[in-house]
Amino acid sequence: xxxRTPSPIIAQIAKIRESANLLLEKELLAxxxxxxxxxxxxxxxxxxxQDEPIPIKALVQESGRVKSTVTGMVNTLEKHxxxxxxxxxxxxxxxxxxxxxxxxxxxQDFEDVSETLENKVFGSMPPEDRQRLLELLAVxxxxxx
Amino acid sequence: xxxRTPSPIIAQIAKIRESANLLLEKELLAxxxxxxxxxxxxxxxxxxxQDEPIPIKALVQESGRVKSTVTGMVNTLEKHxxxxxxxxxxxxxxxxxxxxxxxxxxxQDFEDVSETLENKVFGSMPPEDRQRLLELLAVxxxxxx
DNA sequence: TGACTTTAGTTCGCACACGAACTATCCTCC
DNA sequence: GGAGGATAGTTCGTGTGCGAACTAAAGTCA
Numbered sequence: 001x002x003x004r005t006p007s008p009i010i011a012q013i014a015k016i017r018e019s020a021n022l023l024l025e026k027e028l029l030a031x032x033x034x035x036x037x038x039x040x041x042x043x044x045x046x047x048x049x050q051d052e053p054i055p056i057k058a059l060v061q062e063s064g065r066v067k068s069t070v071t072g073m074v075n076t077l078e079k080h081x082x083x084x085x086x087x088x089x090x091x092x093x094x095x096x097x098x099x100x101x102x103x104x105x106x107x108q109d110f111e112d113v114s115e116t117l118e119n120k121v122f123g124s125m126p127p128e129d130r131q132r133l134l135e136l137l138a139v140x141x142x143x144x145x
Numbered sequence: 146x147x148x149r150t151p152s153p154i155i156a157q158i159a160k161i162r163e164s165a166n167l168l169l170e171k172e173l174l175a176x177x178x179x180x181x182x183x184x185x186x187x188x189x190x191x192x193x194x195q196d197e198p199i200p201i202k203a204l205v206q207e208s209g210r211v212k213s214t215v216t217g218m219v220n221t222l223e224k225h226x227x228x229x230x231x232x233x234x235x236x237x238x239x240x241x242x243x244x245x246x247x248x249x250x251x252x253q254d255f256e257d258v259s260e261t262l263e264n265k266v267f268g269s270m271p272p273e274d275r276q277r278l279l280e281l282l283a284v285x286x287x288x289x290x
Numbered sequence: 291t292g293a294c295t296t297t298a299g300t301t302c303g304c305a306c307a308c309g310a311a312c313t314a315t316c317c318t319c320c
Numbered sequence: 321g322g323a324g325g326a327t328a329g330t331t332c333g334t335g336t337g338c339g340a341a342c343t344a345a346a347g348t349c350a
Contacts, residue, residue, distance in 0.1 A: 045150065118155075240299065295348075296345105303338105320321105
């Protein structure tokens with residue numbers, strides 16, 4: 001009985017994502033960013049754009065993660081000193097979060113790591129191929145909506 | 146200050162993978178395959194190809210997962226009755242695993258789900274585009290090795 | 291044979307990730 | 321204003337996933 005790999009593209013995509021995460025972890029470690037993992041990217045990326053503390057609710061909507069997951073990530077990032085939590089003055093149910101100085105300080109590293117990843121992913125692929133790849137990926141992304 | 150999404154391709158790829166996993170979970174549930182999650186695909190795919198019990202060690206190598214992770218997955222699949230564990234007669238350190246009848250019985254479902262996913266991913270994309278996409282993905286996969 | 295090393299699995303602690311249940315606050319509407 | 325429902329977070333249980341430490345059984349070699 002012969003068996004082939006199921007869903008070769010998805011397997012390929014999963015593998016690429018894993019390799020990317022591995023590279024990210026390596027780069028983060030190289031920059032001495034302890035306690036930060038690729039999954040925190042969404043959090044930082046969102047918080048970098050905020051001028052003042054935002055409710056956790058906003059992060060839940062933005063990140064696409066479930067409430068309890070966000071609670072966990074916020075707590076670990078708080079534990080490592082990257083962000084702080086304060087009570088919302090207007091709504092006692094709500095908790096506001098914001099970047100500490102330590103949290104703000106990593107923005108440059110964050111961007112550097114992102115760029116390193118982007119460069120490594122594409123390598124010497126010509127621009128028209130990159131464009132084509134993004135388009136084709138957009139198609140299958142839409143197919144899966 | 147303006148911030149763009151870091152590594153758009155990787156973000157896109159991560160999103161596709163997540164959507165695919167979501168679809169898989171939906172399809173598994175629709176077929177009443179309780180206790181099985183996408184991550185178990187590697188395990189089943191490997192075990193379907195075996196005629197007799199294999200050491201966990203082999204699954205570790207094949208799956209690309211770490212020993213402790215495999216231990217966990219094997220235990221949950223055993224708990225749900227999809228596979229069994231026996232002591233290896235030749236090497237007392239080794240544990241052999243194999244599919245139970247319940248485990249073997251899902252092979253058809255497994256293939257159906259894989260095909261459903263594959264079809265949904267590609268949709269009506271023409272064959273030459275599919276080919277091109279796989280090629281381009283292979284390039285960035287290699288870039289990240 | 292007996293010390294040393296390698297190997298196979300398990301266990302533990304941690305973090306992400308989900309869903310379900312829970313608490314506390316707020317809002318609505320009678 | 322008070323009952324009922326909506327909303328914001330947390331907590332709990334389960335599972336994947338990792339690394340490190342551990343146990344037990346082989347293998348090595350002097």
